[in-house]
Amino acid sequence: MTSLPDPWPAPRVLHPVDAVVALPGSKSLTNRALILAAVADGPSVVRRALRSRDTSLMAAALTSLGTSVDTSGDDWVVTPGAFDRDAEVDCGLAGTVMRFVPPVAGLSTSVVSFDGDAHMRQRPIGQVLSALRDLGVSIRGDALPFSVHGSGSVRGGVVTVDASGSSQFVSALLLAGARYDEGVDVRHVGRPVPSLPHIDMTIAMLREHGVEVDDADADRWSVAPGPVKAVDHVIEPDLSNAAPFLALAAVSGGSVTVRDWPRATDQAGDALRGILTEMGCEVRFVDEGLRVTGSGVLHGIDVDLHDVGELTPAVAALCALAGSPSHLRGIGHIRGHETDRLAALATELGALGADVTEHDDGLSLRPAALHGGVFHTYADHRMAHAGVIVAAAVDGVLVEDVATTAKTFPDFAGFWSGLVAP
Structure with a gap:
Protein backbone atom coordinates (compact mmCIF):
# COMPACT_ATOMS: atom_id res chain seq x y z
CA MET A 1 0.00 0.00 0.00
CA SER A 26 -17.70 -9.76 3.52
CA LYS A 27 -16.10 -9.30 6.92
CA SER A 28 -19.26 -10.49 8.66
CA LEU A 29 -19.40 -13.70 6.63
CA THR A 30 -15.66 -14.34 6.81
CA ASN A 31 -15.43 -14.04 10.59
CA ARG A 32 -18.54 -16.14 11.19
CA ALA A 33 -17.18 -18.80 8.82
CA LEU A 34 -13.87 -18.84 10.70
CA ILE A 35 -15.58 -19.27 14.09
CA LEU A 36 -17.75 -22.12 12.83
CA ALA A 37 -14.78 -23.79 11.14
CA ALA A 38 -12.86 -23.64 14.43
CA VAL A 39 -15.60 -25.53 16.34
CA ALA A 40 -16.44 -27.93 13.49
CA ASP A 41 -15.81 -31.68 13.42
CA GLY A 42 -13.17 -31.56 10.67
CA PRO A 43 -11.17 -29.30 8.34
CA SER A 44 -12.90 -26.82 6.06
CA VAL A 45 -12.11 -24.02 3.64
CA VAL A 46 -13.21 -20.38 3.67
CA ARG A 47 -13.04 -19.45 0.00
CA ARG A 48 -12.51 -15.85 -1.17
CA ALA A 49 -11.97 -14.85 2.46
CA LEU A 50 -11.62 -11.15 3.15
CA ARG A 51 -8.03 -10.32 4.01
CA SER A 52 -8.25 -7.27 6.28
CA ARG A 53 -7.27 -6.21 9.77
CA ASP A 54 -10.47 -7.56 11.36
CA THR A 55 -10.28 -10.96 9.68
CA SER A 56 -6.55 -11.27 10.31
CA LEU A 57 -7.20 -10.60 13.99
CA MET A 58 -9.87 -13.31 13.99
CA ALA A 59 -7.54 -15.82 12.32
CA ALA A 60 -4.79 -14.96 14.82
CA ALA A 61 -7.19 -15.29 17.75
CA LEU A 62 -8.35 -18.76 16.71
CA THR A 63 -4.76 -19.81 15.99
CA SER A 64 -3.76 -18.76 19.49
CA LEU A 65 -6.48 -21.05 20.89
CA GLY A 66 -5.06 -24.05 19.00
CA THR A 67 -6.87 -23.96 15.64
CA SER A 68 -4.77 -24.08 12.47
CA VAL A 69 -5.75 -21.27 10.08
CA ASP A 70 -3.72 -21.21 6.87
CA THR A 71 -4.19 -17.75 5.36
CA SER A 72 -1.42 -18.04 2.76
CA GLY A 73 -3.80 -18.20 -0.20
CA ASP A 74 -7.08 -16.62 -1.27
CA ASP A 75 -8.88 -19.63 0.21
CA TRP A 76 -8.18 -20.11 3.93
CA VAL A 77 -7.89 -23.67 5.24
CA VAL A 78 -9.08 -24.14 8.82
CA THR A 79 -8.25 -27.26 10.84
CA PRO A 80 -9.79 -27.46 14.34
CA GLY A 81 -7.46 -28.29 17.19
CA ALA A 82 -7.55 -28.85 20.93
CA PHE A 83 -8.19 -25.66 22.86
CA ASP A 84 -5.56 -26.53 25.44
CA ARG A 85 -3.13 -23.62 25.62
CA ASP A 86 -3.00 -20.30 27.39
CA ALA A 87 -3.56 -17.55 24.87
CA GLU A 88 -3.64 -13.79 24.47
CA VAL A 89 -6.17 -12.40 22.01
CA ASP A 90 -5.74 -8.97 20.41
CA CYS A 91 -9.21 -7.68 19.50
CA GLY A 92 -7.91 -4.53 17.82
CA LEU A 93 -11.09 -2.62 16.95
CA ALA A 94 -12.93 -5.76 15.82
CA GLY A 95 -16.24 -6.21 17.62
CA THR A 96 -16.60 -9.69 16.12
CA VAL A 97 -13.32 -10.80 17.71
CA MET A 98 -14.13 -9.30 21.11
CA ARG A 99 -17.62 -10.84 21.16
CA PHE A 100 -17.43 -14.05 19.11
CA VAL A 101 -14.19 -15.54 20.46
CA PRO A 102 -14.95 -15.59 24.25
CA PRO A 103 -17.81 -18.14 23.85
CA VAL A 104 -15.33 -20.38 21.99
CA ALA A 105 -12.63 -19.74 24.60
CA GLY A 106 -15.05 -21.10 27.20
CA LEU A 107 -14.50 -24.53 25.63
CA SER A 108 -10.74 -24.39 26.30
CA THR A 109 -8.89 -25.96 29.21
CA SER A 110 -6.71 -22.88 29.70
CA VAL A 111 -6.73 -19.15 30.34
CA VAL A 112 -7.48 -16.90 27.38
CA SER A 113 -6.83 -13.18 27.90
CA PHE A 114 -8.47 -10.47 25.77
CA ASP A 115 -7.46 -6.87 25.10
CA GLY A 116 -7.53 -4.47 22.16
CA ASP A 117 -7.02 -0.94 20.93
CA ALA A 118 -7.64 1.88 23.39
CA HIS A 119 -11.05 2.76 21.96
CA MET A 120 -12.09 -0.91 22.05
CA ARG A 121 -12.17 -0.71 25.83
CA GLN A 122 -15.18 1.59 25.48
CA ARG A 123 -17.24 -0.76 23.30
CA PRO A 124 -19.92 -2.83 25.07
CA ILE A 125 -19.13 -6.45 25.97
CA GLY A 126 -20.65 -6.80 29.43
CA GLN A 127 -23.85 -8.50 28.22
CA VAL A 128 -21.87 -11.28 26.54
CA LEU A 129 -19.62 -11.84 29.56
CA SER A 130 -22.57 -11.86 31.96
CA ALA A 131 -24.41 -14.36 29.74
CA LEU A 132 -21.36 -16.62 29.57
CA ARG A 133 -21.10 -16.60 33.37
CA ASP A 134 -24.76 -17.63 33.57
CA LEU A 135 -23.98 -20.49 31.17
CA GLY A 136 -21.17 -21.75 33.40
CA VAL A 137 -18.04 -20.01 32.09
CA SER A 138 -15.50 -18.56 34.54
CA ILE A 139 -14.51 -15.01 33.54
CA ARG A 140 -12.44 -12.36 35.26
CA GLY A 141 -13.32 -8.77 34.35
CA ASP A 142 -16.40 -7.07 32.99
CA ALA A 143 -14.82 -5.16 30.09
CA LEU A 144 -11.58 -5.19 28.16
CA PRO A 145 -9.13 -6.36 29.35
CA PHE A 146 -10.74 -9.58 30.65
CA SER A 147 -9.87 -13.27 30.75
CA VAL A 148 -11.78 -16.50 30.18
CA HIS A 149 -10.76 -19.43 32.39
CA GLY A 150 -11.90 -22.53 30.54
CA SER A 151 -12.68 -25.89 32.08
CA GLY A 152 -12.91 -27.86 28.83
CA SER A 153 -16.69 -27.68 28.54
CA VAL A 154 -19.59 -25.27 28.98
CA ARG A 155 -22.87 -26.26 30.61
CA GLY A 156 -25.04 -24.01 28.43
CA GLY A 157 -28.82 -23.78 28.76
CA VAL A 158 -31.21 -20.86 28.99
CA VAL A 159 -29.80 -17.34 29.23
CA THR A 160 -31.34 -13.88 29.14
CA VAL A 161 -29.51 -10.98 27.51
CA ASP A 162 -30.28 -7.38 26.63
CA ALA A 163 -29.10 -7.26 23.02
CA SER A 164 -30.45 -3.78 22.30
CA GLY A 165 -26.85 -2.55 22.13
CA SER A 166 -25.73 -4.98 19.41
CA SER A 167 -27.03 -8.01 17.53
CA GLN A 168 -23.53 -9.43 17.97
CA PHE A 169 -24.41 -10.26 21.59
CA VAL A 170 -26.88 -12.87 20.27
CA SER A 171 -24.73 -14.13 17.40
CA ALA A 172 -21.77 -14.61 19.75
CA LEU A 173 -23.72 -17.03 21.94
CA LEU A 174 -25.34 -18.89 19.06
CA LEU A 175 -22.13 -19.54 17.08
CA ALA A 176 -20.54 -21.72 19.77
CA GLY A 177 -23.79 -22.88 21.38
CA ALA A 178 -24.03 -26.25 19.66
CA ARG A 179 -20.79 -27.28 21.39
CA TYR A 180 -22.24 -26.59 24.86
CA ASP A 181 -23.52 -29.55 26.88
CA GLU A 182 -27.12 -28.28 26.86
CA GLY A 183 -26.87 -26.12 23.76
CA VAL A 184 -28.01 -22.56 24.29
CA ASP A 185 -31.41 -20.89 24.51
CA VAL A 186 -30.95 -17.12 24.18
CA ARG A 187 -33.80 -14.83 25.23
CA HIS A 188 -33.67 -11.09 24.62
CA VAL A 189 -35.24 -8.53 26.96
CA GLY A 190 -35.11 -4.79 26.35
CA ARG A 191 -35.52 -2.44 23.41
CA PRO A 192 -35.66 -4.01 19.93
CA VAL A 193 -32.51 -5.78 18.77
CA PRO A 194 -30.72 -3.77 16.05
CA SER A 195 -29.27 -5.22 12.85
CA LEU A 196 -31.47 -8.31 12.82
CA PRO A 197 -30.18 -9.34 9.35
CA HIS A 198 -26.87 -10.17 11.03
CA ILE A 199 -28.62 -12.64 13.35
CA ASP A 200 -30.39 -14.11 10.30
CA MET A 201 -26.95 -14.48 8.71
CA THR A 202 -25.67 -16.32 11.78
CA ILE A 203 -28.65 -18.68 11.82
CA ALA A 204 -28.38 -19.44 8.11
CA MET A 205 -24.71 -20.32 8.47
CA LEU A 206 -25.35 -22.49 11.53
CA ARG A 207 -27.97 -24.45 9.59
CA GLU A 208 -25.51 -24.93 6.73
CA HIS A 209 -23.27 -26.62 9.31
CA GLY A 210 -26.07 -29.00 10.30
CA VAL A 211 -26.87 -27.19 13.55
CA GLU A 212 -30.50 -27.23 14.69
CA VAL A 213 -31.71 -23.68 15.36
CA ASP A 214 -35.21 -22.71 16.54
CA ASP A 215 -36.03 -19.07 15.87
CA ALA A 216 -39.81 -19.40 15.64
CA ASP A 217 -40.51 -17.09 18.58
CA ALA A 218 -39.69 -13.41 18.61
CA ASP A 219 -36.67 -12.44 20.71
CA ARG A 220 -35.70 -16.07 21.32
CA TRP A 221 -33.10 -18.21 19.56
CA SER A 222 -32.40 -21.80 20.59
CA VAL A 223 -29.44 -23.89 19.39
CA ALA A 224 -29.57 -27.63 20.07
CA PRO A 225 -26.41 -29.39 21.30
CA GLY A 226 -24.60 -31.50 18.76
CA PRO A 227 -21.77 -31.62 16.26
CA VAL A 228 -20.93 -28.74 13.93
CA LYS A 229 -20.30 -30.26 10.53
CA ALA A 230 -17.28 -29.09 8.55
CA VAL A 231 -18.53 -27.03 5.60
CA ASP A 232 -16.67 -25.02 2.97
CA HIS A 233 -17.96 -21.45 2.53
CA VAL A 234 -17.67 -19.14 -0.49
CA ILE A 235 -17.68 -15.60 0.87
CA GLU A 236 -19.93 -13.04 -0.83
Whole structure:
Protein backbone atom coordinates (compact mmCIF):
# COMPACT_ATOMS: atom_id res chain seq x y z
CA MET A 1 0.00 0.00 0.00
CA THR A 2 1.32 3.46 -0.96
CA SER A 3 2.03 5.82 1.93
CA LEU A 4 -0.57 8.61 2.04
CA PRO A 5 -0.46 12.10 3.50
CA ASP A 6 -2.58 12.60 6.61
CA PRO A 7 -5.05 14.18 6.31
CA TRP A 8 -5.59 12.85 2.81
CA PRO A 9 -6.83 15.21 0.05
CA ALA A 10 -9.64 12.96 -1.11
CA PRO A 11 -10.29 13.42 -4.84
CA ARG A 12 -13.13 15.49 -6.23
CA VAL A 13 -15.22 13.92 -9.00
CA LEU A 14 -15.06 16.05 -12.15
CA HIS A 15 -17.03 13.80 -14.51
CA PRO A 16 -19.71 11.09 -14.36
CA VAL A 17 -18.05 7.89 -13.17
CA ASP A 18 -18.54 4.77 -15.28
CA ALA A 19 -16.99 1.77 -13.54
CA VAL A 20 -17.30 -1.90 -12.71
CA VAL A 21 -15.85 -2.84 -9.33
CA ALA A 22 -15.07 -6.16 -7.67
CA LEU A 23 -15.21 -5.82 -3.91
CA PRO A 24 -13.37 -7.80 -1.25
CA GLY A 25 -15.33 -10.44 0.64
CA SER A 26 -17.70 -9.76 3.52
CA LYS A 27 -16.10 -9.30 6.92
CA SER A 28 -19.26 -10.49 8.66
CA LEU A 29 -19.40 -13.70 6.63
CA THR A 30 -15.66 -14.34 6.81
CA ASN A 31 -15.43 -14.04 10.59
CA ARG A 32 -18.54 -16.14 11.19
CA ALA A 33 -17.18 -18.80 8.82
CA LEU A 34 -13.87 -18.84 10.70
CA ILE A 35 -15.58 -19.27 14.09
CA LEU A 36 -17.75 -22.12 12.83
CA ALA A 37 -14.78 -23.79 11.14
CA ALA A 38 -12.86 -23.64 14.43
CA VAL A 39 -15.60 -25.53 16.34
CA ALA A 40 -16.44 -27.93 13.49
CA ASP A 41 -15.81 -31.68 13.42
CA GLY A 42 -13.17 -31.56 10.67
CA PRO A 43 -11.17 -29.30 8.34
CA SER A 44 -12.90 -26.82 6.06
CA VAL A 45 -12.11 -24.02 3.64
CA VAL A 46 -13.21 -20.38 3.67
CA ARG A 47 -13.04 -19.45 0.00
CA ARG A 48 -12.51 -15.85 -1.17
CA ALA A 49 -11.97 -14.85 2.46
CA LEU A 50 -11.62 -11.15 3.15
CA ARG A 51 -8.03 -10.32 4.01
CA SER A 52 -8.25 -7.27 6.28
CA ARG A 53 -7.27 -6.21 9.77
CA ASP A 54 -10.47 -7.56 11.36
CA THR A 55 -10.28 -10.96 9.68
CA SER A 56 -6.55 -11.27 10.31
CA LEU A 57 -7.20 -10.60 13.99
CA MET A 58 -9.87 -13.31 13.99
CA ALA A 59 -7.54 -15.82 12.32
CA ALA A 60 -4.79 -14.96 14.82
CA ALA A 61 -7.19 -15.29 17.75
CA LEU A 62 -8.35 -18.76 16.71
CA THR A 63 -4.76 -19.81 15.99
CA SER A 64 -3.76 -18.76 19.49
CA LEU A 65 -6.48 -21.05 20.89
CA GLY A 66 -5.06 -24.05 19.00
CA THR A 67 -6.87 -23.96 15.64
CA SER A 68 -4.77 -24.08 12.47
CA VAL A 69 -5.75 -21.27 10.08
CA ASP A 70 -3.72 -21.21 6.87
CA THR A 71 -4.19 -17.75 5.36
CA SER A 72 -1.42 -18.04 2.76
CA GLY A 73 -3.80 -18.20 -0.20
CA ASP A 74 -7.08 -16.62 -1.27
CA ASP A 75 -8.88 -19.63 0.21
CA TRP A 76 -8.18 -20.11 3.93
CA VAL A 77 -7.89 -23.67 5.24
CA VAL A 78 -9.08 -24.14 8.82
CA THR A 79 -8.25 -27.26 10.84
CA PRO A 80 -9.79 -27.46 14.34
CA GLY A 81 -7.46 -28.29 17.19
CA ALA A 82 -7.55 -28.85 20.93
CA PHE A 83 -8.19 -25.66 22.86
CA ASP A 84 -5.56 -26.53 25.44
CA ARG A 85 -3.13 -23.62 25.62
CA ASP A 86 -3.00 -20.30 27.39
CA ALA A 87 -3.56 -17.55 24.87
CA GLU A 88 -3.64 -13.79 24.47
CA VAL A 89 -6.17 -12.40 22.01
CA ASP A 90 -5.74 -8.97 20.41
CA CYS A 91 -9.21 -7.68 19.50
CA GLY A 92 -7.91 -4.53 17.82
CA LEU A 93 -11.09 -2.62 16.95
CA ALA A 94 -12.93 -5.76 15.82
CA GLY A 95 -16.24 -6.21 17.62
CA THR A 96 -16.60 -9.69 16.12
CA VAL A 97 -13.32 -10.80 17.71
CA MET A 98 -14.13 -9.30 21.11
CA ARG A 99 -17.62 -10.84 21.16
CA PHE A 100 -17.43 -14.05 19.11
CA VAL A 101 -14.19 -15.54 20.46
CA PRO A 102 -14.95 -15.59 24.25
CA PRO A 103 -17.81 -18.14 23.85
CA VAL A 104 -15.33 -20.38 21.99
CA ALA A 105 -12.63 -19.74 24.60
CA GLY A 106 -15.05 -21.10 27.20
CA LEU A 107 -14.50 -24.53 25.63
CA SER A 108 -10.74 -24.39 26.30
CA THR A 109 -8.89 -25.96 29.21
CA SER A 110 -6.71 -22.88 29.70
CA VAL A 111 -6.73 -19.15 30.34
CA VAL A 112 -7.48 -16.90 27.38
CA SER A 113 -6.83 -13.18 27.90
CA PHE A 114 -8.47 -10.47 25.77
CA ASP A 115 -7.46 -6.87 25.10
CA GLY A 116 -7.53 -4.47 22.16
CA ASP A 117 -7.02 -0.94 20.93
CA ALA A 118 -7.64 1.88 23.39
CA HIS A 119 -11.05 2.76 21.96
CA MET A 120 -12.09 -0.91 22.05
CA ARG A 121 -12.17 -0.71 25.83
CA GLN A 122 -15.18 1.59 25.48
CA ARG A 123 -17.24 -0.76 23.30
CA PRO A 124 -19.92 -2.83 25.07
CA ILE A 125 -19.13 -6.45 25.97
CA GLY A 126 -20.65 -6.80 29.43
CA GLN A 127 -23.85 -8.50 28.22
CA VAL A 128 -21.87 -11.28 26.54
CA LEU A 129 -19.62 -11.84 29.56
CA SER A 130 -22.57 -11.86 31.96
CA ALA A 131 -24.41 -14.36 29.74
CA LEU A 132 -21.36 -16.62 29.57
CA ARG A 133 -21.10 -16.60 33.37
CA ASP A 134 -24.76 -17.63 33.57
CA LEU A 135 -23.98 -20.49 31.17
CA GLY A 136 -21.17 -21.75 33.40
CA VAL A 137 -18.04 -20.01 32.09
CA SER A 138 -15.50 -18.56 34.54
CA ILE A 139 -14.51 -15.01 33.54
CA ARG A 140 -12.44 -12.36 35.26
CA GLY A 141 -13.32 -8.77 34.35
CA ASP A 142 -16.40 -7.07 32.99
CA ALA A 143 -14.82 -5.16 30.09
CA LEU A 144 -11.58 -5.19 28.16
CA PRO A 145 -9.13 -6.36 29.35
CA PHE A 146 -10.74 -9.58 30.65
CA SER A 147 -9.87 -13.27 30.75
CA VAL A 148 -11.78 -16.50 30.18
CA HIS A 149 -10.76 -19.43 32.39
CA GLY A 150 -11.90 -22.53 30.54
CA SER A 151 -12.68 -25.89 32.08
CA GLY A 152 -12.91 -27.86 28.83
CA SER A 153 -16.69 -27.68 28.54
CA VAL A 154 -19.59 -25.27 28.98
CA ARG A 155 -22.87 -26.26 30.61
CA GLY A 156 -25.04 -24.01 28.43
CA GLY A 157 -28.82 -23.78 28.76
CA VAL A 158 -31.21 -20.86 28.99
CA VAL A 159 -29.80 -17.34 29.23
CA THR A 160 -31.34 -13.88 29.14
CA VAL A 161 -29.51 -10.98 27.51
CA ASP A 162 -30.28 -7.38 26.63
CA ALA A 163 -29.10 -7.26 23.02
CA SER A 164 -30.45 -3.78 22.30
CA GLY A 165 -26.85 -2.55 22.13
CA SER A 166 -25.73 -4.98 19.41
CA SER A 167 -27.03 -8.01 17.53
CA GLN A 168 -23.53 -9.43 17.97
CA PHE A 169 -24.41 -10.26 21.59
CA VAL A 170 -26.88 -12.87 20.27
CA SER A 171 -24.73 -14.13 17.40
CA ALA A 172 -21.77 -14.61 19.75
CA LEU A 173 -23.72 -17.03 21.94
CA LEU A 174 -25.34 -18.89 19.06
CA LEU A 175 -22.13 -19.54 17.08
CA ALA A 176 -20.54 -21.72 19.77
CA GLY A 177 -23.79 -22.88 21.38
CA ALA A 178 -24.03 -26.25 19.66
CA ARG A 179 -20.79 -27.28 21.39
CA TYR A 180 -22.24 -26.59 24.86
CA ASP A 181 -23.52 -29.55 26.88
CA GLU A 182 -27.12 -28.28 26.86
CA GLY A 183 -26.87 -26.12 23.76
CA VAL A 184 -28.01 -22.56 24.29
CA ASP A 185 -31.41 -20.89 24.51
CA VAL A 186 -30.95 -17.12 24.18
CA ARG A 187 -33.80 -14.83 25.23
CA HIS A 188 -33.67 -11.09 24.62
CA VAL A 189 -35.24 -8.53 26.96
CA GLY A 190 -35.11 -4.79 26.35
CA ARG A 191 -35.52 -2.44 23.41
CA PRO A 192 -35.66 -4.01 19.93
CA VAL A 193 -32.51 -5.78 18.77
CA PRO A 194 -30.72 -3.77 16.05
CA SER A 195 -29.27 -5.22 12.85
CA LEU A 196 -31.47 -8.31 12.82
CA PRO A 197 -30.18 -9.34 9.35
CA HIS A 198 -26.87 -10.17 11.03
CA ILE A 199 -28.62 -12.64 13.35
CA ASP A 200 -30.39 -14.11 10.30
CA MET A 201 -26.95 -14.48 8.71
CA THR A 202 -25.67 -16.32 11.78
CA ILE A 203 -28.65 -18.68 11.82
CA ALA A 204 -28.38 -19.44 8.11
CA MET A 205 -24.71 -20.32 8.47
CA LEU A 206 -25.35 -22.49 11.53
CA ARG A 207 -27.97 -24.45 9.59
CA GLU A 208 -25.51 -24.93 6.73
CA HIS A 209 -23.27 -26.62 9.31
CA GLY A 210 -26.07 -29.00 10.30
CA VAL A 211 -26.87 -27.19 13.55
CA GLU A 212 -30.50 -27.23 14.69
CA VAL A 213 -31.71 -23.68 15.36
CA ASP A 214 -35.21 -22.71 16.54
CA ASP A 215 -36.03 -19.07 15.87
CA ALA A 216 -39.81 -19.40 15.64
CA ASP A 217 -40.51 -17.09 18.58
CA ALA A 218 -39.69 -13.41 18.61
CA ASP A 219 -36.67 -12.44 20.71
CA ARG A 220 -35.70 -16.07 21.32
CA TRP A 221 -33.10 -18.21 19.56
CA SER A 222 -32.40 -21.80 20.59
CA VAL A 223 -29.44 -23.89 19.39
CA ALA A 224 -29.57 -27.63 20.07
CA PRO A 225 -26.41 -29.39 21.30
CA GLY A 226 -24.60 -31.50 18.76
CA PRO A 227 -21.77 -31.62 16.26
CA VAL A 228 -20.93 -28.74 13.93
CA LYS A 229 -20.30 -30.26 10.53
CA ALA A 230 -17.28 -29.09 8.55
CA VAL A 231 -18.53 -27.03 5.60
CA ASP A 232 -16.67 -25.02 2.97
CA HIS A 233 -17.96 -21.45 2.53
CA VAL A 234 -17.67 -19.14 -0.49
CA ILE A 235 -17.68 -15.60 0.87
CA GLU A 236 -19.93 -13.04 -0.83
CA PRO A 237 -18.67 -9.53 -1.62
CA ASP A 238 -19.03 -7.14 1.33
CA LEU A 239 -22.18 -5.26 0.37
CA SER A 240 -21.81 -2.64 3.09
CA ASN A 241 -18.41 -1.82 1.61
CA ALA A 242 -20.25 -1.18 -1.65
CA ALA A 243 -21.88 1.93 -0.14
CA PRO A 244 -19.23 4.51 -1.07
CA PHE A 245 -18.82 3.10 -4.58
CA LEU A 246 -22.54 3.11 -5.32
CA ALA A 247 -22.72 6.57 -3.74
CA LEU A 248 -20.12 7.64 -6.29
CA ALA A 249 -22.62 6.89 -9.05
CA ALA A 250 -25.26 8.93 -7.23
CA VAL A 251 -22.94 11.90 -6.60
CA SER A 252 -21.43 12.01 -10.09
CA GLY A 253 -24.51 11.19 -12.13
CA GLY A 254 -22.60 8.22 -13.45
CA SER A 255 -22.95 4.45 -13.33
CA VAL A 256 -21.22 1.94 -11.05
CA THR A 257 -21.65 -1.82 -11.22
CA VAL A 258 -20.67 -4.06 -8.31
CA ARG A 259 -19.73 -7.51 -9.55
CA ASP A 260 -21.33 -10.69 -8.19
CA TRP A 261 -24.02 -8.97 -6.10
CA PRO A 262 -26.10 -11.90 -4.77
CA ARG A 263 -29.76 -12.03 -5.76
CA ALA A 264 -30.59 -13.28 -2.24
CA THR A 265 -28.53 -12.46 0.86
CA ASP A 266 -28.75 -11.72 4.58
CA GLN A 267 -26.20 -8.89 4.34
CA ALA A 268 -27.36 -5.50 5.61
CA GLY A 269 -25.78 -3.83 2.60
CA ASP A 270 -28.49 -5.22 0.34
CA ALA A 271 -30.73 -2.44 1.70
CA LEU A 272 -28.72 0.00 -0.42
CA ARG A 273 -30.82 -1.04 -3.38
CA GLY A 274 -33.99 0.46 -1.90
CA ILE A 275 -32.28 3.45 -0.27
CA LEU A 276 -30.57 4.58 -3.47
CA THR A 277 -33.74 4.08 -5.49
CA GLU A 278 -35.59 6.36 -3.08
CA MET A 279 -32.81 8.94 -3.37
CA GLY A 280 -33.34 9.14 -7.13
CA CYS A 281 -31.01 6.52 -8.61
CA GLU A 282 -31.82 3.78 -11.08
CA VAL A 283 -30.91 0.43 -9.50
CA ARG A 284 -31.06 -2.86 -11.37
CA PHE A 285 -29.46 -6.27 -11.63
CA VAL A 286 -27.37 -6.92 -14.73
CA ASP A 287 -25.37 -9.95 -15.82
CA GLU A 288 -22.26 -8.71 -14.02
CA GLY A 289 -23.97 -7.83 -10.73
CA LEU A 290 -25.81 -4.74 -9.47
CA ARG A 291 -25.73 -1.47 -11.41
CA VAL A 292 -26.58 1.92 -9.91
CA THR A 293 -26.97 4.93 -12.18
CA GLY A 294 -27.26 8.42 -10.75
CA SER A 295 -29.83 10.88 -12.08
CA GLY A 296 -27.81 13.97 -11.29
CA VAL A 297 -30.27 14.90 -8.54
CA LEU A 298 -30.22 13.52 -5.00
CA HIS A 299 -33.51 13.40 -3.08
CA GLY A 300 -33.64 13.48 0.70
CA ILE A 301 -35.21 10.51 2.51
CA ASP A 302 -37.02 9.69 5.74
CA VAL A 303 -35.89 6.18 6.64
CA ASP A 304 -35.56 3.86 9.63
CA LEU A 305 -32.07 2.33 9.50
CA HIS A 306 -32.44 0.31 12.71
CA ASP A 307 -31.72 -3.03 11.04
CA VAL A 308 -28.94 -1.69 8.79
CA GLY A 309 -27.25 0.86 11.03
CA GLU A 310 -23.77 0.26 9.57
CA LEU A 311 -24.96 2.01 6.39
CA THR A 312 -25.67 5.25 8.27
CA PRO A 313 -22.37 7.09 7.62
CA ALA A 314 -22.55 6.65 3.84
CA VAL A 315 -26.27 7.43 3.74
CA ALA A 316 -25.82 10.50 5.94
CA ALA A 317 -23.09 11.78 3.63
CA LEU A 318 -25.45 11.47 0.65
CA CYS A 319 -28.23 13.17 2.60
CA ALA A 320 -25.90 16.09 3.34
CA LEU A 321 -25.57 16.52 -0.44
CA ALA A 322 -29.28 16.08 -1.21
CA GLY A 323 -31.58 18.82 -2.43
CA SER A 324 -34.35 18.14 0.09
CA PRO A 325 -34.47 17.32 3.83
CA SER A 326 -33.72 13.89 5.28
CA HIS A 327 -34.36 12.16 8.58
CA LEU A 328 -32.46 8.99 9.56
CA ARG A 329 -34.15 7.16 12.44
CA GLY A 330 -33.82 4.11 14.70
CA ILE A 331 -30.03 4.19 15.01
CA GLY A 332 -29.26 5.15 18.59
CA HIS A 333 -27.34 1.87 18.91
CA ILE A 334 -24.61 3.04 16.51
CA ARG A 335 -23.33 5.27 19.30
CA GLY A 336 -21.68 2.05 20.53
CA HIS A 337 -19.97 1.17 17.25
CA GLU A 338 -16.32 1.95 16.50
CA THR A 339 -17.12 5.46 17.69
CA ASP A 340 -20.32 7.32 18.60
CA ARG A 341 -21.25 7.54 14.96
CA LEU A 342 -24.22 9.88 15.44
CA ALA A 343 -22.17 12.45 17.31
CA ALA A 344 -19.23 12.02 14.93
CA LEU A 345 -21.37 12.47 11.81
CA ALA A 346 -23.13 15.53 13.24
CA THR A 347 -19.78 17.07 14.18
CA GLU A 348 -17.88 16.33 10.98
CA LEU A 349 -20.66 17.02 8.47
CA GLY A 350 -21.54 20.17 10.39
CA ALA A 351 -17.93 21.33 10.27
CA LEU A 352 -18.12 21.19 6.46
CA GLY A 353 -21.25 23.36 6.41
CA ALA A 354 -24.01 20.73 6.57
CA ASP A 355 -27.25 21.70 8.32
CA VAL A 356 -27.52 18.67 10.60
CA THR A 357 -29.32 18.04 13.89
CA GLU A 358 -28.36 15.14 16.14
CA HIS A 359 -31.20 13.30 17.90
CA ASP A 360 -31.09 10.54 20.49
CA ASP A 361 -31.71 7.92 17.81
CA GLY A 362 -30.88 9.62 14.53
CA LEU A 363 -29.99 12.62 12.41
CA SER A 364 -31.94 15.27 10.53
CA LEU A 365 -30.27 16.95 7.56
CA ARG A 366 -31.42 19.90 5.48
CA PRO A 367 -29.99 21.28 2.23
CA ALA A 368 -26.96 23.52 2.74
CA ALA A 369 -23.86 24.66 0.85
CA LEU A 370 -20.89 22.52 1.90
CA HIS A 371 -17.27 23.63 1.86
CA GLY A 372 -13.83 22.11 2.29
CA GLY A 373 -12.09 21.24 5.53
CA VAL A 374 -10.72 18.31 7.52
CA PHE A 375 -13.11 15.39 8.03
CA HIS A 376 -12.03 13.39 11.11
CA THR A 377 -12.66 9.64 11.15
CA TYR A 378 -12.21 8.59 14.81
CA ALA A 379 -10.39 5.40 13.72
CA ASP A 380 -13.71 4.32 12.12
CA HIS A 381 -13.68 2.92 8.59
CA ARG A 382 -17.33 3.86 7.94
CA MET A 383 -16.61 7.47 8.90
CA ALA A 384 -13.82 7.46 6.32
CA HIS A 385 -16.35 6.25 3.75
CA ALA A 386 -18.58 9.20 4.61
CA GLY A 387 -15.66 11.58 4.22
CA VAL A 388 -14.68 10.43 0.75
CA ILE A 389 -18.30 10.58 -0.45
CA VAL A 390 -18.56 14.23 0.58
CA ALA A 391 -15.13 14.93 -0.91
CA ALA A 392 -16.29 13.55 -4.24
CA ALA A 393 -18.79 16.43 -4.47
CA VAL A 394 -17.06 19.21 -2.52
CA ASP A 395 -13.71 20.86 -3.21
CA GLY A 396 -10.99 20.82 -0.58
CA VAL A 397 -12.12 18.01 1.75
CA LEU A 398 -9.25 16.28 3.57
CA VAL A 399 -9.97 12.92 5.18
CA GLU A 400 -7.99 12.21 8.35
CA ASP A 401 -6.63 8.68 8.84
CA VAL A 402 -8.13 7.23 5.66
CA ALA A 403 -5.91 4.18 6.34
CA THR A 404 -8.48 3.07 8.94
CA THR A 405 -10.43 1.64 5.97
CA ALA A 406 -7.99 -1.30 6.07
CA LYS A 407 -10.31 -2.71 8.75
CA THR A 408 -12.43 -4.14 5.93
CA PHE A 409 -10.84 -2.96 2.65
CA PRO A 410 -7.05 -2.94 2.24
CA ASP A 411 -5.77 -0.07 0.04
CA PHE A 412 -9.23 1.48 -0.17
CA ALA A 413 -7.76 4.92 -0.89
CA GLY A 414 -5.73 3.66 -3.84
CA PHE A 415 -8.71 1.83 -5.28
CA TRP A 416 -10.96 4.87 -4.78
CA SER A 417 -8.48 7.22 -6.45
CA GLY A 418 -8.31 4.94 -9.46
CA LEU A 419 -12.08 5.27 -9.95
CA VAL A 420 -12.32 8.99 -9.35
CA ALA A 421 -9.25 10.13 -11.32
CA PRO A 422 -10.12 11.91 -14.58
